[in-house]
Amino acid sequence: MARTFICTCEDVTVKDVRRAFEKGYRDLESVKRYTGIGTGPCQGKTCLAIAARELLKLGATPGEVMPFTVRPPLHPTFFSALASLDPEALPLDEGVPRKPAPVEKPRPSGALPKKAHVVIVGGGIMGLGLAYNLAKRGVTDVVLIERGYLTGGASGRNGGGVRAQWTTPTMIRLAQRSLAIGDSFAAEMGINTWFRRGGYLFLAPSKKQVERIEKNAVLHNEHGMRTRVLTPAEAKDVVPELDPTRFLAASWNPDDAVVFPWPYVWGYATRAEALGVKVLTFTRVTGFESEGKRLTAVKTDQGTIQADIVVNAAGAWSPEVAALAGVKLPNEPERHEILVSEPLKPFLGPLVSNLGNGLYFSQSLRGEIVGGMADPNEPEGIQMGSTLRFLSRFARALTEVMPITGGVKVMRQWAGCYDVTPDNNPILGAAGYDNFLQLNGWVGHGFMMAPAVTELMAGWMAGDPPDEIFERFTLSRFERGETAGEDFIIG
Numbered sequence: 001m002a003r004t005f006i007c008t009c010e011d012v013t014v015k016d017v018r019r020a021f022e023k024g025y026r027d028l029e030s031v032k033r034y035t036g037i038g039t040g041p042c043q044g045k046t047c048l049a050i051a052a053r054e055l056l057k058l059g060a061t062p063g064e065v066m067p068f069t070v071r072p073p074l075h076p077t078f079f080s081a082l083a084s085l086d087p088e089a090l091p092l093d094e095g096v097p098r099k100p101a102p103v104e105k106p107r108p109s110g111a112l113p114k115k116a117h118v119v120i121v122g123g124g125i126m127g128l129g130l131a132y133n134l135a136k137r138g139v140t141d142v143v144l145i146e147r148g149y150l151t152g153g154a155s156g157r158n159g160g161g162v163r164a165q166w167t168t169p170t171m172i173r174l175a176q177r178s179l180a181i182g183d184s185f186a187a188e189m190g191i192n193t194w195f196r197r198g199g200y201l202f203l204a205p206s207k208k209q210v211e212r213i214e215k216n217a218v219l220h221n222e223h224g225m226r227t228r229v230l231t232p233a234e235a236k237d238v239v240p241e242l243d244p245t246r247f248l249a250a251s252w253n254p255d256d257a258v259v260f261p262w263p264y265v266w267g268y269a270t271r272a273e274a275l276g277v278k279v280l281t282f283t284r285v286t287g288f289e290s291e292g293k294r295l296t297a298v299k300t301d302q303g304t305i306q307a308d309i310v311v312n313a314a315g316a317w318s319p320e321v322a323a324l325a326g327v328k329l330p331n332e333p334e335r336h337e338i339l340v341s342e343p344l345k346p347f348l349g350p351l352v353s354n355l356g357n358g359l360y361f362s363q364s365l366r367g368e369i370v371g372g373m374a375d376p377n378e379p380e381g382i383q384m385g386s387t388l389r390f391l392s393r394f395a396r397a398l399t400e401v402m403p404i405t406g407g408v409k410v411m412r413q414w415a416g417c418y419d420v421t422p423d424n425n426p427i428l429g430a431a432g433y434d435n436f437l438q439l440n441g442w443v444g445h446g447f448m449m450a451p452a453v454t455e456l457m458a459g460w461m462a463g464d465p466p467d468e469i470f471e472r473f474t475l476s477r478f479e480r481g482e483t484a485g486e487d488f489i490i491g
């Protein structure tokens with residue numbers, strides 16, 4: 001049977017767009033993420049208008065087909081050209097896209113119920129993972145409220161890295177559980193997640209970093225991990241394209257993994273809804289009602305919903321959401337930029353990260369190099385613009401450690417926000433009110449921790465004894481001065 005293509009870069013047909021619409025993904029941003037339109041080399045130039053027309057025909061509103069923003073660079077550009085720019089001469093400003101012009105808001109995905117046992121604020125991997133795990137435990141009177149489209153927050157913007165190479169037994173344990181869930185997640189959710197255990201290779205360019213990875217490897221081995229410290233020559237056996245003069249040793253765990261983040265989000269959302277959870281998109285939480293030590297209702301721009309338990313899983317916006325209840329969280333949002341290259345034949349097994357400058361990159365199963373790197377001069381606050389400065393800093397760092405990539409073109413860049421706490425560990429459990437549960441502060445590792453953590457939190461909420469993380473990572477630890485910083489954060 002003939003197939004009518006809407007997007008030839010990503011092989012998306014009219015049927016795929018119709019299927020997305022039927023599943024409730026009506027707005028263009030969601031359809032983009034559900035089908036892949038607009039993520040290939042043409043950046044939506046050929047498919048955007050056709051997809052919008054098809055959605056309007058199906059019944060979408062003009063607000064819902066608001067065009068998504070093309071992500072710079074507007075033409076695929078060589079890493080070598082970008083590396084030739086001086087990043088220090090480039091602005092640190094909020095970059096492109098600037099704020100889009102206001103348009104009619106896409107329609108909420110359903111009517112707001114009057115009451116729910118659990119209301120979860122935030123439709124990222126944490127909120128959706130919790131919703132799914134609660135429903136799996138039989139707690140189905142759950143409403144999840146997301147102010148935009150699913151995958152609009154950090155959960156749709158991250159590098160998809162899942163590693164057990166951490167520096168504390170707690171994080172190692174959580175990551176090991178998430179990796180194990182990753183092995184069967186696609187089958188459980190009925191969606192391909194491109195979960196791939198290609199390993200993580202951490203490059204240590206200084207003596208101090210070498211000591212750090214040697215110490216970590218001992219801890220990892222105690223926890224049953226296969227981490228080994230490699231010489232540069234041995235690291236070249238794992239990734240032959242590396243320049244071995246750029247580092248002194250490398251930490252290698254072949255069991256770490258990379259996934260494609262979007263299907264994880266869709267998987268949790270779809271299965272949670274199938275089990276009875278209501279996921280309401282384009283609905284914003286605007287305040288709370290309380291009585292004594294309990295929150296009693298969640299106010300939204302679509303009405304008010306009574307709740308027995310409220311969960312703040314709003315990622316980088318969690319301090320903003322907590323403040324609506326008069327609760328102060330110490331979390332700070334921090335922009336992290338990321339990019340993808342043109343697709344290449346498979347050549348790169350692991351995710352590689354340089355501990356000297358925070359560079360990380362892997363190859364997706366679509367063949368693209370996906371990578372990011374933090375900027376120490378990043379201005380504070382929620383911003384998601386993309387900068388040329390990042391492209392140039394990243395290109396320099398990448399071509400230095402893997403010179404062959406100079407001839408590869410960058411296709412697209414974007415940004416998201418880490419939700420950073422003072423000790424780089426999360427905030428979990430009740431804060432301010434007995435029934436106001438925090439599930440935030442996940443810095444640069446919330447995606448990988450979500451499967452394990454949301455399983456534990458759902459169990460606890462359903463009556464299991466609390467895991468130690470719910471006692472260790474409370475908000476009150478900051479007052480008590482009982483913090484132990486996690487320092488193996490990359491990106």
Ligand SMILES: Cc1cc2nc3c(=O)[nH]c(=O)nc-3n(C[C@H](O)[C@H](O)[C@H](O)COP(=O)(O)OP(=O)(O)OC[C@H]3O[C@@H](n4cnc5c(N)ncnc54)[C@H](O)[C@@H]3O)c2cc1C
Nearest residue numbers: 122124126147153154155158159161285315416446447448
């Ligand atoms: C560039 C980048 C790379 C990263 N790489 C990795 C990685 O490789 N591995 C890894 O594990 N982690 C990575 N992370 C971190 C990871 O993405 C986050 O820790 C994780 O996605 C956080 O999930 P979340 O559900 O807490 O937040 P989010 O996914 O941000 O979800 C929060 C949601 O709350 C919604 N919200 C906010 N305010 C309101 C309101 N008032 N009403 C209703 N809804 C609201 C937002 O719209 C948003 O969708 C990366 C992050 C970035 C930015």
